[in-house]
Amino acid sequence: MKDVLRDHAENYARLFDLPVELITSIIAVESAGNTYALRMEPPYRYLVDVRNNAPFRPLTAEEGRQDRAPGDFAYIKGVCSKDTEWMGQQCSWGPMQVMGAVAREHGFRDHFPMLCDPGQGIYYGCKHLVRYKKIYLKKYGWKGVAAAYNAGSVRFNNDCELVNKQYVEKVANAGAAELFASMSVEVSL
Secondary structure, eight states: OOHHHHHHHHHHHHHHTOOHHHHHHHHHHHHTTOTTOEEEOTTOOOOEETTTTEEOOOOOHHHHTOSSOOTTOOOOTTTOOHHHHHHHHTEEETTTTEEHHHHHHTTOOSOGGGGGSHHHHHHHHHHHHHHHHHHHHHHHHHHHHHHHHHHSSOOBOTTSSBTTHHHHHHHIIIIIHHHHHTSOOOOOO
16 A cells, blocks of 8 residues: 555544554555545435535435436535536545545535545545444444445345445455454344
């Protein structure tokens, strides 16, 4: 991993009390260390109302199929247009592939490409990891925190396996295996 990414991962691991191996493993899986990684992810529909820093209202079926923002979708004037805000929130950005909407929810108010800056992207990715640490660590361990980072929550299929087991295994294989082995995942259906 590039030294600058590792340096930021170590700094934010200390700041947010997160394992550095989890941060670096997520970076490896999400972007392979490519700071300019960008992925459009429509129909990602967990959008943020930047006016109120709250979830945007549920979309109608028609709005969910559109490439353009609904008339009441807020944007940050001087930073981007309404349609750029709409699409930017539906993209994952930078080394940790943070969704634009998630970064907005965590207070990011800059131009979306700034999430490709290693300091910014890793910072907002770690802020998001901390949310899941608080919710899932005690019950599901770091494996559950990684699963939630990828899927928004810890979810199991009918076979009592994580729905995103392959993602979690990739993170483990990228350097978090020992961390994940320290605590098993408790299944709750």
